[in-house]
Amino acid sequence: MKDVSVGICGLGTVGGGTFNVLTRNAKIIAGRAGCNIRIGRVASRTPREDIDMGGIPFSTDIFDVINDPDIDVVVELIGGYEAARELVLAAIKNGKHVVTANKALIAVHGNEIFEAAEKANVIVAYEAGVAGGIPVIKSVREGMAANRIDWIAGIINGTGNYILTEMRAGREFAEVLKEAQDLGYAEADPTFDVEGIDAAHKLTILASAGFGVPLQFERAYTEGISQITPYDIAHAELLGYRIKHLGIARRREDGIELRVHPTLVPRSHLIAQVDGVLNAVLVDGDAVGQTMYYGPGAGDEATASAVIADIVDVARTVSSGSSQRVPYLGFDPSALEDLGVLPMEDIQSAYYLRITAMDHPGVLAKVASILSEHGINIESIMQKESELKDGRIPVIILTHTVQERQVNRAIEELEALTDIDGQVVRIRAENFN
Amino acid sequence: MKDVSVGICGLGTVGGGTFNVLTRNAKIIAGRAGCNIRIGRVASRTPREDIDMGGIPFSTDIFDVINDPDIDVVVELIGGYEAARELVLAAIKNGKHVVTANKALIAVHGNEIFEAAEKANVIVAYEAGVAGGIPVIKSVREGMAANRIDWIAGIINGTGNYILTEMRAGREFAEVLKEAQDLGYAEADPTFDVEGIDAAHKLTILASAGFGVPLQFERAYTEGISQITPYDIAHAELLGYRIKHLGIARRREDGIELRVHPTLVPRSHLIAQVDGVLNAVLVDGDAVGQTMYYGPGAGDEATASAVIADIVDVARTVSSGSSQRVPYLGFDPSALEDLGVLPMEDIQSAYYLRITAMDHPGVLAKVASILSEHGINIESIMQKESELKDGRIPVIILTHTVQERQVNRAIEELEALTDIDGQVVRIRAENFN
Ligand SMILES: NC(=O)c1ccc[n+]([C@@H]2O[C@H](COP(=O)([O-])OP(=O)(O)OC[C@H]3O[C@@H](n4cnc5c(N)ncnc54)[C@H](OP(=O)(O)O)[C@@H]3O)[C@@H](O)[C@H]2O)c1
Ligand SMILES: NC(=O)c1ccc[n+]([C@@H]2O[C@H](COP(=O)([O-])OP(=O)(O)OC[C@H]3O[C@@H](n4cnc5c(N)ncnc54)[C@H](OP(=O)(O)O)[C@@H]3O)[C@@H](O)[C@H]2O)c1
Numbered sequence: 001m002k003d004v005s006v007g008i009c010g011l012g013t014v015g016g017g018t019f020n021v022l023t024r025n026a027k028i029i030a031g032r033a034g035c036n037i038r039i040g041r042v043a044s045r046t047p048r049e050d051i052d053m054g055g056i057p058f059s060t061d062i063f064d065v066i067n068d069p070d071i072d073v074v075v076e077l078i079g080g081y082e083a084a085r086e087l088v089l090a091a092i093k094n095g096k097h098v099v100t101a102n103k104a105l106i107a108v109h110g111n112e113i114f115e116a117a118e119k120a121n122v123i124v125a126y127e128a129g130v131a132g133g134i135p136v137i138k139s140v141r142e143g144m145a146a147n148r149i150d151w152i153a154g155i156i157n158g159t160g161n162y163i164l165t166e167m168r169a170g171r172e173f174a175e176v177l178k179e180a181q182d183l184g185y186a187e188a189d190p191t192f193d194v195e196g197i198d199a200a201h202k203l204t205i206l207a208s209a210g211f212g213v214p215l216q217f218e219r220a221y222t223e224g225i226s227q228i229t230p231y232d233i234a235h236a237e238l239l240g241y242r243i244k245h246l247g248i249a250r251r252r253e254d255g256i257e258l259r260v261h262p263t264l265v266p267r268s269h270l271i272a273q274v275d276g277v278l279n280a281v282l283v284d285g286d287a288v289g290q291t292m293y294y295g296p297g298a299g300d301e302a303t304a305s306a307v308i309a310d311i312v313d314v315a316r317t318v319s320s321g322s323s324q325r326v327p328y329l330g331f332d333p334s335a336l337e338d339l340g341v342l343p344m345e346d347i348q349s350a351y352y353l354r355i356t357a358m359d360h361p362g363v364l365a366k367v368a369s370i371l372s373e374h375g376i377n378i379e380s381i382m383q384k385e386s387e388l389k390d391g392r393i394p395v396i397i398l399t400h401t402v403q404e405r406q407v408n409r410a411i412e413e414l415e416a417l418t419d420i421d422g423q424v425v426r427i428r429a430e431n432f433n
Numbered sequence: 434m435k436d437v438s439v440g441i442c443g444l445g446t447v448g449g450g451t452f453n454v455l456t457r458n459a460k461i462i463a464g465r466a467g468c469n470i471r472i473g474r475v476a477s478r479t480p481r482e483d484i485d486m487g488g489i490p491f492s493t494d495i496f497d498v499i500n501d502p503d504i505d506v507v508v509e510l511i512g513g514y515e516a517a518r519e520l521v522l523a524a525i526k527n528g529k530h531v532v533t534a535n536k537a538l539i540a541v542h543g544n545e546i547f548e549a550a551e552k553a554n555v556i557v558a559y560e561a562g563v564a565g566g567i568p569v570i571k572s573v574r575e576g577m578a579a580n581r582i583d584w585i586a587g588i589i590n591g592t593g594n595y596i597l598t599e600m601r602a603g604r605e606f607a608e609v610l611k612e613a614q615d616l617g618y619a620e621a622d623p624t625f626d627v628e629g630i631d632a633a634h635k636l637t638i639l640a641s642a643g644f645g646v647p648l649q650f651e652r653a654y655t656e657g658i659s660q661i662t663p664y665d666i667a668h669a670e671l672l673g674y675r676i677k678h679l680g681i682a683r684r685r686e687d688g689i690e691l692r693v694h695p696t697l698v699p700r701s702h703l704i705a706q707v708d709g710v711l712n713a714v715l716v717d718g719d720a721v722g723q724t725m726y727y728g729p730g731a732g733d734e735a736t737a738s739a740v741i742a743d744i745v746d747v748a749r750t751v752s753s754g755s756s757q758r759v760p761y762l763g764f765d766p767s768a769l770e771d772l773g774v775l776p777m778e779d780i781q782s783a784y785y786l787r788i789t790a791m792d793h794p795g796v797l798a799k800v801a802s803i804l805s806e807h808g809i810n811i812e813s814i815m816q817k818e819s820e821l822k823d824g825r826i827p828v829i830i831l832t833h834t835v836q837e838r839q840v841n842r843a844i845e846e847l848e849a850l851t852d853i854d855g856q857v858v859r860i861r862a863e864n865f866n
Contacts, residue, residue: 021579021720031645031768032578034760127576133721135576143560143568145465146454146741212464270727273706287454288566288728288738294703295724305721308579316758325749325758327467335464 017300101128147285203247450733566735580718636680645764
């Protein structure tokens, strides 16, 4: 039984965790893989004093790893787009298998990378890129293989979920964000996390692996959580809902919905109970129904867990004498469908609307008739006399499922009314049925 | 690309579901498997009028399937021990790969079956046997491959979970069981489900796949839910806990804990929120921490989803030119450890105790001193004057973690007190930390 030699590129959070777990659990991992998995070389910009490298060759040039003939599997943990793309394509050209935790890379350059890998007959694995330590790519590509997957919905950014969880206590977004930054949950520049870009990277990958369509990150819709207020969170709760920052992908005959935005979910649903920095992905298949995968979406060793699961997969496949076993996106390239991402106006959803109405007689009737003209049915409506202030009163409406285009038109008309003050707050809602 | 030909043995609930999903989703499944998966033959005691067999050969003798040279994969869905064992061993002898949903078979005869399969170099897959449609065997054997798995805890019997969920409304066990039988959730003879035998089959398999130890069903401890009362459920809730029928496996230096029993779990933990017939398995690994897998644990197409995932796995492995890729129990047979199952008295747990005390002065002091002599620390204690009846009053105690032996000794002494009426109710509690 031949050893499998791994080259680690990037010795930061995930690289360090991968090094440590591979070393600590070497015996368990060998027992599972059926061969020894040996770290053959490590490269990163700066050496780490806190890790005992035990004589393993270290260089600062990551390209040393892909040029080392001893290395079977290149583990890309440097992050970012361009350098990672170059590194991975060069590794593939050199006939190395690749394991990466880089969702940005796969979401944006995945089609190109998989095509090159297919030609070179090497494996490219990216479990750690989506929901960290949760084996959700494996579950979607292999565990759900019998199913026509209809939709996937996930809490796939821990920072955002932490912030929304804390805001339930009535705290403002900005205050909680600052705290998350102090705790190290959020980056100094939080845009990637709170504006939904990171989640859209992961959702793009999940959707392609689930539906069998090419990666189309550039067409994903993203809406962040910075506009969410404790007021809306509290009123959603009163309606029996919780606000989560969800990535939602839905497969339709005419295309796929691919969208990240704050979403009301029923409080009674398990996914509403996923709090703090934890992640969860809900997958709906026509045979199995709903399954959910829950756990830590980030962290050094949690992410390393997924990186190493991919390495073991490569080792098991290679040492059992075959090459590629599971297609990159779950489906054979010839079976990928050319389904496009739908424009946001075409999606279907329920909606939470908060309208600031002037306290005039007949306002509610006007609002109701505008909604009705646009085919929008009301599920519940809330208005409390006690909230009347400066002649204005909030009206909160939860609609039935309708096309987003209708809602946008209705909102335009509502905002044009002199009886309505300012903008209408609109948050999408999902009932998962 | 060669077709893979599947022979289905047993056309009942799961067999019918497997037939229907394989037929309905043939194109999606072929796209994922990289080859056509064709039903080559079906055998079952009685034909099914409601399924259109479309010319596929049918026989009543299941051995026709394993003797058909066209069949690559034998799918055992007849259930039970002896006939299934014979069928599977004969299939292996004939060089067929085997997929089964039969947890009883694997838990009891798995060691023998895997040994035969190892020799014949064929795959035996059993995902559907554990938690139905949830890909938890895949997650444990592959997704968690980097981890030393420390413990696994699961709600792995839907009938029991349905009954306990309904009992939260104050209903008695017997009444809800009858309802579950009427609804088709529970068998006419509910022993397998409510006494924990079915869960112990699944737990045995999970533990072996997670820890890398041989299957040892005969040493699993089982305790059912028929003694649980609405009173204890309500008082557990008051303490912040919910009673679930859990299978718990824990890896220790000196052996493994393997036990199914009613268990208090913190209401704030996600697994406490898993209600009705649904299943969930919590896995704790040293690298990843806690992950949870949730979904339907039974049902025709939900179970078929897992059966077919296994078939696709076999097809992907075979058509990529290799034989066995993932070892039967997750670890290479040479890496299996000879760890035994520990006696129940050696397990460690927290405990909920309900003591019916006579309303005498000093009773509480006596109880407390007996507990303390046995090294048992009290986390909380509840006694309500309003519950005094016929001179007796219930005292409810939640202990810290302690060895079961200590608790048993303390209970013996408590029951010997003249101040205590009848038996002490003892339910184990887990805090998952
Ligand atoms: N952190 C998580 O919890 C997590 C979870 C899931 C996925 N991921 C993904 O995992 C990847 C790594 O994340 P991370 O958190 O480990 O990042 P990190 O801590 O910043 O580590 C990146 C490492 O790569 C080195 N590096 C970057 N570019 C390099 C280059 N061109 N040449 C040599 N070394 C280079 C960096 O060195 P310097 O420090 O000297 O720049 C650093 O040591 C990213 O794609 C990220 O999205 C992370
Ligand atoms: N049902 C679930 O949701 C579920 C979930 C997970 C796992 N499983 C497992 O899946 C397996 C099948 O369960 P099931 O619910 O599908 O059972 P089922 O509905 O009773 O189906 C079993 C089928 O096999 C046939 N059969 C049994 N012994 C036979 C023999 N010796 N020769 C020919 N035919 C035979 C039966 O025929 P007759 O009806 O004529 O006897 C019946 O059609 C079991 O191991 C079970 O534990 C079931």
